[in-house]
Amino acid sequence: MIRKARIDDVKAIHGLLMHTDEHDALVLPRSFSQLYSHLRDFVVAVDDDDKVIGCCALSLIWENLAEIRSLVVLPAHRGKQLGRQLVETCLRESVTLGILKVYTLTEETSFFAHLGFVEEGMESLNQKIFIDCLNCPRFPDHCNEVAMIINL
Numbered sequence: 285m286i287r288k289a290r291i292d293d294v295k296a297i298h299g300l301l302m303h304t305d306e307h308d309a310l311v312l313p314r315s316f317s318q319l320y321s322h323l324r325d326f327v328v329a330v331d332d333d334d335k336v337i338g339c340c341a342l343s344l345i346w347e348n349l350a351e352i353r354s355l356v357v358l359p360a361h362r363g364k365q366l367g368r369q370l371v372e373t374c375l376r377e378s379v380t381l382g383i384l385k386v387y388t389l390t391e392e393t394s395f396f397a398h399l400g401f402v403e404e405g406m407e408s409l410n411q412k413i414f415i416d417c418l419n420c421p422r423f424p425d426h427c428n429e430v431a432m433i434i435n436l
């Protein structure tokens with residue numbers, strides 16, 4: 285099941301973002317402080333015991349621009365459409381908010397292409413570069429992420 289994140293999910297979300305598999309694409313860890321203050325951005329996938337097994341965030345960037353970030357599904361639960369459901373739940377929320385352009389920065393281009401995202405030059409995302417990239421240790425020479433966009 286996919287549901288909005290709650291305050292008692294924060295430790296599990298933090299763990300998911302910290303402990304991705306070494307072969308996984310890059311997922312930036314986020315501090316507890318960031319997670320508490322941005323908790324309303326998050327949806328989680330939970331199992332029958334309400335244990336968090338995946339997460340995804342919709343971050344509002346600008347007028348008519350939002351970002352999908354912090355997407356992880358626990359390895360044991362991959363391939364069950366949870367990643368798709370997490371992203372699609374965030375996209376529906378974006379439409380509800382009136383934001384019809386959503387991007388992600390990712391190394392998992394095939395997965396996002398499967399969901400309808402298309403590759404886009406980073407230069408169209410100036411706001412993102414100003415907000416986050418400048419503070420990222422991988423920016424600019426060690427970043428392998430590709431910008432992908434979906435128009436809703």
Ligand SMILES: CC(C)(COP(=O)(O)OP(=O)(O)OC[C@H]1O[C@@H](n2cnc3c(N)ncnc32)[C@H](O)[C@@H]1OP(=O)(O)O)[C@@H](O)C(=O)NCCC(=O)NCCS
Nearest residue numbers: 308309355356357362363364365366367368390394395398
């Ligand atoms: C990427 C990730 C979230 C996918 O989650 P998942 O729950 O296994 O994906 P789903 O089962 O929802 O897959 C949805 C569709 O995408 C396809 N897909 C899944 N992973 C894919 C991949 N790496 N490449 C191409 N297609 C992929 C599936 O085959 C499925 O296709 P279908 O709808 O035609 O059956 C998961 O592999 C993960 O957590 N990876 C590590 C963290 C990461 O890379 N996050 C993204 C960084 S931005």
